[in-house]
Amino acid sequence: MLVIGEVHTGLLQNSGEISEPACRQVLGLMSGETVRVSRRPIVHALSPERLTGVDCALPAASGSRIRGVGTVVSRCAVTGGRVAQGSSYVRVARSETDRRLSWSHYLARPGVVEVLGKAKAADIAEGFAGDGAPRGHGCLDLTAITGRFLDLVQTSPLLNRRAPFRMPRTILRWVAETGEPSIGFTLHTEQERSLRLTHPGPFTPAVVDLCEDLAMHDWLLTSLLVVVERARVGATPAAEVAARLSPAVDHLLHLWMPAARVEERLTPFWESLERRPGFSRQWRSLVDRVRDQVAVHTLALLSANAETGGR
Amino acid sequence: MTPVHATFGEVAAERRIASVPLSHVSVELGHLYMEDFEAGPARLREQFRRVAPWLATIRSVWRERVPGGRARVSTCFLVDDYFSRFSTPAELVPMILEAAAEHDLTIDYLARESACAQFEDGRSGAVELARLVEDRLVDDPPPDTDGSRPPVKETGWLCNGSRSPLTTPLQAMGKARPWEPPTQNAKRGHSIFVDVELWDERGARRTWSCPFLAAVWQLLRLGLLRAEGRVPLPPVPLEGAWPGDWDRLPAVVRINPQAAPFSAYTTLSVLSPRFLPVELAVRTILSQVAVDDEVLRQVAARSESERVRLEEELVDRVSYVFT
Numbered sequence: 021m022l023v024i025g026e027v028h029t030g031l032l033q034n035s036g037e038i039s040e041p042a043c044r045q046v047l048g049l050m051s052g053e054t055v056r057v058s059r060r061p062i063v064h065a066l067s068p069e070r071l072t073g074v075d076c077a078l079p080a081a082s083g084s085r086i087r088g089v090g091t092v093v094s095r096c097a098v099t100g101g102r103v104a105q106g107s108s109y110v111r112v113a114r115s116e117t118d119r120r121l122s123w124s125h126y127l128a129r130p131g132v133v134e135v136l137g138k139a140k141a142a143d144i145a146e147g148f149a150g151d152g153a154p155r156g157h158g159c160l161d162l163t164a165i166t167g168r169f170l171d172l173v174q175t176s177p178l179l180n181r182r183a184p185f186r187m188p189r190t191i192l193r194w195v196a197e198t199g200e201p202s203i204g205f206t207l208h209t210e211q212e213r214s215l216r217l218t219h220p221g222p223f224t225p226a227v228v229d230l231c232e233d234l235a236m237h238d239w240l241l242t243s244l245l246v247v248v249e250r251a252r253v254g255a256t257p258a259a260e261v262a263a264r265l266s267p268a269v270d271h272l273l274h275l276w277m278p279a280a281r282v283e284e285r286l287t288p289f290w291e292s293l294e295r296r297p298g299f300s301r302q303w304r305s306l307v308d309r310v311r312d313q314v315a316v317h318t319l320a321l322l323s324a325n326a327e328t329g330g331r
Numbered sequence: 332m333t334p335v336h337a338t339f340g341e342v343a344a345e346r347r348i349a350s351v352p353l354s355h356v357s358v359e360l361g362h363l364y365m366e367d368f369e370a371g372p373a374r375l376r377e378q379f380r381r382v383a384p385w386l387a388t389i390r391s392v393w394r395e396r397v398p399g400g401r402a403r404v405s406t407c408f409l410v411d412d413y414f415s416r417f418s419t420p421a422e423l424v425p426m427i428l429e430a431a432a433e434h435d436l437t438i439d440y441l442a443r444e445s446a447c448a449q450f451e452d453g454r455s456g457a458v459e460l461a462r463l464v465e466d467r468l469v470d471d472p473p474p475d476t477d478g479s480r481p482p483v484k485e486t487g488w489l490c491n492g493s494r495s496p497l498t499t500p501l502q503a504m505g506k507a508r509p510w511e512p513p514t515q516n517a518k519r520g521h522s523i524f525v526d527v528e529l530w531d532e533r534g535a536r537r538t539w540s541c542p543f544l545a546a547v548w549q550l551l552r553l554g555l556l557r558a559e560g561r562v563p564l565p566p567v568p569l570e571g572a573w574p575g576d577w578d579r580l581p582a583v584v585r586i587n588p589q590a591a592p593f594s595a596y597t598t599l600s601v602l603s604p605r606f607l608p609v610e611l612a613v614r615t616i617l618s619q620v621a622v623d624d625e626v627l628r629q630v631a632a633r634s635e636s637e638r639v640r641l642e643e644e645l646v647d648r649v650s651y652v653f654t
Contacts, residue, residue, distance in 0.1 A: 052463040052558040058344035071469045071621050075516075076477035091469060091621070092478060122517045123471035123491075124618035124644035128627070161479040168481060 021141040023196040023223050024079075024148045025109030026162040027235035030189035031243070033174045035182040037101030037271070040065070046176045047096055049169075062277045067096040070169070071130055075120065077159045078112065078135065079147030086144065088112065088160065090126045090133035094169045099236055100275045106170030107232050108162050109194075111223060112144060133160075145195040149214040151206070163191060184267045187243045192235040196227050203289045205234070205297075213238060217289065226283035230290070233282050236275075237299055244272055244306045253313060262317035265310050273310070276303055348625045351554040351562045353633060354403035355393045357595035358386055359552070360436060361408050362602070363427070365415040372430055379434040382601045385652045386436065389599055398638050403591035405439045409548060412577040413445040414541070420573040420580045428586070439590030440566050446582030447547040448539050450564060455582070458563045460547050460556060461539045465529065469621045471516050490526040491615050492516045527612040542612035546620070549613060549649055551583075554594030554630065555622045566593045596634055596641055597648045604653045618646045 032038065038046065043065035044055040053068035071091040078088040094108040115121075115134035126134070170189070194215040204216040215231060251264035278300055279290040294300055361378045386406065393402035408427060417423075424441060431438050443450075451457040470482040473493040485494070492515040496508065515522035529543045550556050556563055564582040574580055583593060602610070622645060634641040642648050 050466045051459065052466070052556075052563075054346075054559050056344050056346060058341045060339065060341065064344075072478055073469050073472035073482070074476050074478050075472045075474050089472075120474075120517060122618060122644070124646045127469060127619070127621050128643045128645070130621055130624050158475055158477050161477045164480070165478040 021112045021114060021135070021139075021197075022145055023109055023111045023227065024144070024162070025107065025194050025196075025228060025231060026166045027192045027194070027232050028106040028163075028166050028170045028189050029192070029235050029239035030104055030170065030174070031183050031185070031187045031271075032098060032102055032104040032179065033181045033183050034179040035184060038098070038179070039101065042178055043098045043101060046173055046178050047098060049096065049172060058281070061280050062100050062275065064100075064281060065098045067173075069093050069095045071127075072108075072165050073123070073126070074133065074160060078133070078139070078144055079159055080139070080143045081146035081150055082143050084139075084143070086139040087136045088133040089115075089120050089136065091130055092133070092160075092162065092165055093131040094165060096169055096173045097232060098173070102271055102275060103236055103239065104170060104173050105232055105236060106166045106168075106173070107228065107235075108166040108169070109228055110160075110162075112139075112141070114139075141197065145197070145216070149193045149195045149216060151208060151214075162193075166191075184271055185247065187246065190235065190239045190242055192231065192238065194231045196223060196231075198222060201288065203292055205238075205293060219286070219289075224283075226286055230282050230286045233279060234290070234293070237278055237303075240272060240275055241299060241303055241306075244268055244303070244310070247272070248306060248309060251313070253309070258313070258317045258320055262314050265313055268310055269314065273307055276300070276307075346625065347560045348557055348623065348629065349560060349562050350629050350633075351565075351594050352592035353554055353630070354405045354591040354593075354595035355397060355597065355639065356389060356402075356404050357552040357593065357598045358389060358404060358406045359409065359598065359600040359602075360386070360406050360431065360438060361427075362411070362600075362606075363409070363423075364411045365417045368417050368423070372426055375427060375430040376433060378603075379431050379436055381654050383434040383436055385599075385601050385654070396639070403595070405591040405593055405595060406437060407440040407442060407552065407583075407593065408438045409442050409444055411444045413443075413448055413539075413544065416577060419575045420577060421575050424573045437587055437590075439587040440583055440585055440593050442548070442551075442583045443577060443580060444544055444548070445577070446564055447544040447551065450582045452581065454567065455564060458558050460551070460558075460563060461530075461543065463556065463558060463563075464543075464547050464550060464620060467621050468616070468619050471619050473514070473516055485526075487528060487530050487532070488526055489529055489616060489619060490524065491618075492518070492522060492524050494524075494526065525611060525615045527615050529616070540612075542609050542616060545609060545613045546616040549598055549617060550620065550622070552594055552598045553596075553645065553648060555626055555645065557623060557626060596630065596639060597650065599650050599652065601652045601654065607653060610651060614646050614649070617649065618644070620645075 047055045047065050047067035050068040056066045058064050073091055075089045078086045080086050092108050092110050097105045110133040111131055113132050113134055115136050118136050188211050190211050192213045196217045199218040202218045206214045247268040251261045253261050279287050360382050367374050390404050394400045448461045449459040495513045496511050513524040515524050528540050530537050530539045566583040566585040567581045568585045
């Protein structure tokens, strides 16, 4: 019917970026499973996937009670040794019966939640990712599940928990369906975003990669905006502005690699978001602003030095 | 110039899952505990006498089921060297093989139970199969499990439903709640609630329970386990004579060089009815093990290619004769 998922993105709770072997240890969430690492164009480490069993109501905009039984897939990722993500999703499918079956039935189709009884895909999609969707008690809580997995990484004893700056996690809720290609990205609150995706052909995990990639870049953009805002350019002395901007230079600016890990057939989705609203355009302008401020400050320092040297 | 299509790959970024050769059925001819050993060779002969007709039956069933009648049936025998160490391979194995031969049975593979917990040798490195399976347990969720809280776990236990709420008062003055029954999640009318102890710990030493190791044993025979993408504990032929120490014996020994593959689409165990409670526990565990998606697909594709219809749920691939 449809796939719903959630991606939580945050700054890794460590003073500096972590090495590739450390990524492997932090993300080793399951014995006997390897952490997958790609090094080009940016180091990206992905944990093995784990399942969580659920038997509960699914979100529904109409408020009708839709019961779903099955498993949620979750995984974590660390990009550039610096950005941590937790990601969960379920494929929602119709059940062939109206009653709950033995658990082994659901474990034979990992990552699928079967709907017992009637349900409309649009109702679930709107209930999950719509604005102000009422999320009742006892309804599938992907936020809690994803948050727990990200916590596993963030509380790893290998991390020193001294992040260079504080930045809240962002939550991206996404819904993917098969159909004519379209993409809709909405900012809700400071931390919440939603993504509606219609892709040609059946769902594949590449769609999850795309959502994670978008979530990471949205977080980078959000964080850089916050850092620049906190620097209070023009209202604070240049030296202080430069000092406040330096964490961005140290930890964020090199991480922008849009669509780096997105399957080729899905890159048009990224490209369309680049046209409107233009993620990279905004990023470049912010980066320029940061660099200009730092440059202005450096020039000021140089000329001050020259002056004192000339005396 | 026409656009150039570039491909780029990184081995560490890909997930490589080895495949395993598969028979149609793996028949467990017996499982030897110390008490059986102490009862002497007569107990073993009696076991093989009871098993022999069932092996013949299962062979003929699969010959009919497989197109062309080329059924691949392998036999195995498990020796408990985990809960108690007794005798030596040099002394014990020839006796087992001899008793089997008296009833025209060939034991293709001999396995050590301790290898289902953990095993280490130069060939395989260290493999902790029990930990690996424990990490793949996905608890059967009672109704209204929405993920908002972590699964309710009693450490070291696994059940098929919701346990009875605590009825004893926490404080001396508290009022005891009346007893409430536990419930089975997938009950049909009435519950059959099962709660299985997976392990216990004394100090730092963890002892896995017999049903848990038996569940690992079933998964190994079904060829559904992978460690770092590789097939764990592949059978190896014995080099030289049977050693005088269990630790010098490989985890799974291929005794018969002509044997069909050790792992199989399905398993059959011929057991005494006294093992019935153990096997109920094994099935409770197996129905909560999430096997790797890729491995499930490999096995499904293979069975389809040779037109063998396989049960979708893995507990349904495990069968027994209690005799």
